Amino acid sequence: MRLLTVLAVAALAAGVYHYRRQSGRAHEGLQERSRQQLADAVRSAIAGKASRRVEVRCVGRVVTLRGSLPATERDRVLAAALAVPGVIQVTNLVETDEPVGDLGPMQSGIATGR
Numbered sequence: 001m002r003l004l005t006v007l008a009v010a011a012l013a014a015g016v017y018h019y020r021r022q023s024g025r026a027h028e029g030l031q032e033r034s035r036q037q038l039a040d041a042v043r044s045a046i047a048g049k050a051s052r053r054v055e056v057r058c059v060g061r062v063v064t065l066r067g068s069l070p071a072t073e074r075d076r077v078l079a080a081a082l083a084v085p086g087v088i089q090v091t092n093l094v095e096t097d098e099p100v101g102d103l104g105p106m107q108s109g110i111a112t113g114r
Contacts, residue, residue, distance in 0.1 A: 038063070042081050049076040054094065061086055066093040 039058045046054060046065075054067040054077060063081055074094045081090045 035059070038084070038086050041084050042087065045080045045084050046077045049073060049080055056081075061088045062091065063087050063089070064091040064093060068095045071096045071098050 035058045038061065039056050042056050042058070042063050046056075050067070050069055050073050052067060052069055054065055054069065057064045057066075063084075065077065065081060069077065074092075074096055077094065078090055078092055081087060
């Protein structure tokens with residue numbers, strides 16, 4: 001009788017282990033999909049605001065923009081990215097042709113919208 005109980009507990013533990021392992025993989029897939037959807041939404045929002053290509057990356061709800069734009073376009077792109085629902089922070093890695101001493105309103109590097 002004890003052997004049967006031990007085997008039942010072992011089978012239950014193995015089932016729980018495999019269930020959690022599979023659900024963890026499914027959760028990772030959902031996170032990747034939502035990251036991709038957020039990146040696509042940001043790309044759509046900035047589509048007409050930049051004359052050159054801007055690279056968009058998302059980690060969680062934080063968006064990183066990288067590229068080279070004129071200062072006025074950079075500010076419009078950063079504002080549009082920050083306005084996308086779900087974005088909580090935009091990291092600005094966009095380079096401009098401005099002199100180093102002239103920092104625009106969005107040049108600080110990180111903008112947050114909460």
